[in-house]
Amino acid sequence: MRRLLYFLPLVLFAGIAVYFYLGLHRDPRAVPSALIDKPVPDFALAPLAGRANGRETAGLATADLRRGEVTLVNVFASWCAPCRIEHPQIKHLAEVLKVRVDAINYKDKPEAALDWLVRLGDPYGRIGADPDGRAAIEWGVYGVPETYVVDRQGVIRYRHVGPVMPHDVEQVILPLLRRLGR
Amino acid sequence: MITEIGHLALILALVVAILQSSLPLYGAAQNRAALMQFARHAAIGQLGLVLLAFLATTYAFVVSDFSVMLVANNSHSAKPMLYKITGVWANHEGSLLLWILILAVFGAMVAGFGRNLPPTLRARVLAVQAMIAVGFIAFTLFSSNPFTRLWPPPIDGKGLNPLLQDPGLAFHPPFLYFGYVGFSITFSFAIAALIEGRVDPAWARWVRPWTLWAWCGLTFGIALGSWWAYYELGWGGFWFWDPVENASFMPWLAGTALLHSAIVVEKRDALKSWTILLAIVAFSLSLIGTFLVRSGVLTSVHAFATDPARGVFILVLLVIAIGGSFALYAVRAPTLKGGGLFQPISREGALVLNNLGLTVALATVFLGTMYPLFLDAMGSGKVSVGPPFFNSSFVPIMVPVLVAMAIGPQLAWKRGDLAGALGRLWAAFGAAAGIAMGGMLLTGGGDILAVLGLAVVGFVLMGVAIEWAERVRLFQAPLAESWRRARAIPRAAYGMSIAHSGIALVMLAIIATTVWRTEVIQVMRAGEQVNVAGYEFAFEGVRDLNGPNYQAQRGTFQVARNGRFVATLEAEKRFFPVENQATTEAAIHTTWFADLYAVVGDPDGSGGWTVRLYHNPMVPWIWIGAVVMVMGGLVSLTDRRHRVGAPATRRRRAIDHGMPQAAGD
Numbered sequence: 001m002r003r004l005l006y007f008l009p010l011v012l013f014a015g016i017a018v019y020f021y022l023g024l025h026r027d028p029r030a031v032p033s034a035l036i037d038k039p040v041p042d043f044a045l046a047p048l049a050g051r052a053n054g055r056e057t058a059g060l061a062t063a064d065l066r067r068g069e070v071t072l073v074n075v076f077a078s079w080c081a082p083c084r085i086e087h088p089q090i091k092h093l094a095e096v097l098k099v100r101v102d103a104i105n106y107k108d109k110p111e112a113a114l115d116w117l118v119r120l121g122d123p124y125g126r127i128g129a130d131p132d133g134r135a136a137i138e139w140g141v142y143g144v145p146e147t148y149v150v151d152r153q154g155v156i157r158y159r160h161v162g163p164v165m166p167h168d169v170e171q172v173i174l175p176l177l178r179r180l181g182r
Numbered sequence: 183m184i185t186e187i188g189h190l191a192l193i194l195a196l197v198v199a200i201l202q203s204s205l206p207l208y209g210a211a212q213n214r215a216a217l218m219q220f221a222r223h224a225a226i227g228q229l230g231l232v233l234l235a236f237l238a239t240t241y242a243f244v245v246s247d248f249s250v251m252l253v254a255n256n257s258h259s260a261k262p263m264l265y266k267i268t269g270v271w272a273n274h275e276g277s278l279l280l281w282i283l284i285l286a287v288f289g290a291m292v293a294g295f296g297r298n299l300p301p302t303l304r305a306r307v308l309a310v311q312a313m314i315a316v317g318f319i320a321f322t323l324f325s326s327n328p329f330t331r332l333w334p335p336p337i338d339g340k341g342l343n344p345l346l347q348d349p350g351l352a353f354h355p356p357f358l359y360f361g362y363v364g365f366s367i368t369f370s371f372a373i374a375a376l377i378e379g380r381v382d383p384a385w386a387r388w389v390r391p392w393t394l395w396a397w398c399g400l401t402f403g404i405a406l407g408s409w410w411a412y413y414e415l416g417w418g419g420f421w422f423w424d425p426v427e428n429a430s431f432m433p434w435l436a437g438t439a440l441l442h443s444a445i446v447v448e449k450r451d452a453l454k455s456w457t458i459l460l461a462i463v464a465f466s467l468s469l470i471g472t473f474l475v476r477s478g479v480l481t482s483v484h485a486f487a488t489d490p491a492r493g494v495f496i497l498v499l500l501v502i503a504i505g506g507s508f509a510l511y512a513v514r515a516p517t518l519k520g521g522g523l524f525q526p527i528s529r530e531g532a533l534v535l536n537n538l539g540l541t542v543a544l545a546t547v548f549l550g551t552m553y554p555l556f557l558d559a560m561g562s563g564k565v566s567v568g569p570p571f572f573n574s575s576f577v578p579i580m581v582p583v584l585v586a587m588a589i590g591p592q593l594a595w596k597r598g599d600l601a602g603a604l605g606r607l608w609a610a611f612g613a614a615a616g617i618a619m620g621g622m623l624l625t626g627g628g629d630i631l632a633v634l635g636l637a638v639v640g641f642v643l644m645g646v647a648i649e650w651a652e653r654v655r656l657f658q659a660p661l662a663e664s665w666r667r668a669r670a671i672p673r674a675a676y677g678m679s680i681a682h683s684g685i686a687l688v689m690l691a692i693i694a695t696t697v698w699r700t701e702v703i704q705v706m707r708a709g710e711q712v713n714v715a716g717y718e719f720a721f722e723g724v725r726d727l728n729g730p731n732y733q734a735q736r737g738t739f740q741v742a743r744n745g746r747f748v749a750t751l752e753a754e755k756r757f758f759p760v761e762n763q764a765t766t767e768a769a770i771h772t773t774w775f776a777d778l779y780a781v782v783g784d785p786d787g788s789g790g791w792t793v794r795l796y797h798n799p800m801v802p803w804i805w806i807g808a809v810v811m812v813m814g815g816l817v818s819l820t821d822r823r824h825r826v827g828a829p830a831t832r833r834r835r836a837i838d839h840g841m842p843q844a845a846g847d
Contacts, residue, residue: 006515009459010508013466016552017501020473023555024493079785081735081757082764109788165762 035156040065041138045128049110051117060102060128066154070180072101072173073148074124074164075136077108078116080144086163087120090147093169094123099177103127106136106144149173151180185250188238189329192279195231195286196319198224202312206305207377218305225286225293225308228315232286236279239328240270249335252276252328258341258760260731268352269342274492275328277355281472282318284356284363285311288392292367299388306374307367314366317499325495341760344732350410357403358430362468364396365437369465372458373507376514381458386448389461391819393444396464397437398815404430405808416766416781418701418796420692420804423572428551429471432544436464439540442533450530450595451521455511456537458518462511466504467544473500474551528598532590539583546575584638584689587682588645592652606652610644632697635689642686646679677818684814687807694800705790715797717778718742719751724782724791732756734767737782737791741771751780753793777801 035041044061051057058064065071074090076083094101103124105113110129117124130136139148140159149158158176160168202224209217239252243266248254256273257266265272271280289311296304322328345351371389375381407430412420421427440460446453473496524530550567588610592603604611614637621633651657653675654667700715708723722738739751751769758765771778776799783792 003516006455007512009463010505010512013504013508017497017505019552019556020497020500021494024497081755081784085757085762112788163762 043135048127048129060126071150075104075146077106078112082163083145091123188235191231191234199312199315206309210302210305221305221308222293225289229286229290251330251332258339272346275326278322307370310370310373344758354406361400365465367392368461372461381454433467435544439537454518455515525597529593529595535586543579588642613644614641635693639690673821674818677814681814684810691800691803700797702795707790732758753780753782
């Protein structure tokens, strides 16, 4: 009986090793996003006050994303430094690659956001102003910037957390847009 | 060309390691001196080959040879030279190379300094050491080759994770590995002892210095890592119970237990199979730590890029190494003869209590670290186990260990006199009671647990002082007599006292900073002032500037106290365009009894910035205490009894000098 005790470390380790093996096939980083492959949540946002000069002046709501067009929804704020870093890529997507990009302006002051767009360029279609971040909660946003790919039927297909960098455009977003038939 | 030489050297090192892991074992079994002697030459040759491979990789980093895939992926020509060099081990492949190099250094040290080991034991230790080398070199060559070329070479490299471009973290891995790999020696000694079927006090005496070396390296490595997390991650904390931190802490707990149980084997010839088990566990946890960091099984701020294929390879290595040694243990350990008996109240008893506490603490940390993995593997969803679990389970377990730390050294071996020991500690009890009452009055009974914690710290510090005073008969004998006695106390005893004081300092600092820290988080505009724990922080605003390979926004604070200037704090947010990552550089001013700590966050869009300001009392003493612990270890290592039979070596050398022809062995 006492001899069996000496086998205890071996037995315990065997159990742990099995768990290690099972754990290898899981991705601990994949924070489950409840909204992937789900329809866009219900939300309706007023337009960004003062935005005019020939652009769409409507706000952004659920229905706008169900119009049979693949759309990028970019969550940004004028106070967010990484948003400035990703902005050239967003502009490239909208202006050169002609992807429809709508935006949610997150917890921002309209005049600051307008000033930001004037200085850095305004590539967006519709912009919904979300001053208190309520719509962003519906989307499950936990920081700016975030970018979502919404397909023709208004289903969220991809969520990008953090700034969209050139390699993200090349390696993830464009292939996905191509698959979605844009 | 140099890269290919390095590659070849590593392949040759694998061949040498394979021979070194087999021939000496056979030689020891057959009692063939030549085959056993081969282990020594092989271990030294292996060091040469591995060093060559490591230098070749370093050279590729220094000259920014982007035709080497590893360099292209992890370096950049605009990086400062220091980080080009430390970049060698700041990635998966290079850090494996560093691991193998340290393994080879330890192997060569056993070969070089282990002259007075029995030849069979030395041959077996070196053979086991070589088995570990075979596993790691094979892993490097077959799944993580640092010498792979890239054609065509890119114009510039992808850069190094900016979090790692920092002096604290740059030198954290070498010390940590020194600790991890140091336990490979004790592991090899344990396996060799199981093969020989003999564990005696001499064995423990050979093992202890290696354990101490490893323990010192690991302690310093962990302290560096925690210091780095403190000033770099910008949360003002020093320990986050992050899985990767725990991965380095678990071998430390096992190693600390081993350090103490080996004393019992050496002095009293008891706790043999337990000590062997601890030696195996300490190194197994080092291996598991490596596995956790690299396989992507657990997520962490410190993790390397994850790759399941590599994970499977490491897992196979783990199963062979740990499973194999536990199997050997299961078969051979029951045959080890138990030695000296002892009463529960005795020095041995206190050391057993130490081991019990450390082992339970180890099990707690292990469970907390692995629980999310276990649950996820069973498909029961994702959870994370956070600091509240560890703080509420780990801390109470450690309290009796700390108390035993003060009482244990007062007890005699075999059968101790608890009443007498407690009687001699009356001053320590007085100090603890004084701290407890004073603390209660000062805090108005608010932080009872913290005050009790400080009382324990006072008890331990006083206990250490009393133990020393008793030994030198301070104030009981003439001062000259005390001085003579003080010089006669073995260095190992001084080492113990210093290390125990270090632990007490660390505890003191952790308690003080956790309970009495002041934290202010708010939006500030240029020109505004805020008071943090009696210090006036005046915010001067944020400006942009350019570093060598980053752009920064620097916020400046002028700190004053009672109208008198104290310090200028410049906190930065850095953005590294090559790596597309941002880092926080906290600004820290230390008064030695507290840190003033400032971090600049995001702008609010209308001229204000989120700032976080901390007053962290006593926090520098966490790392000072850790350094004191390491010094304790080093002082203990200078004990002549630890220089494994120093007189024997001297005699041998004398003979060598007398007969030159014998010197060539």
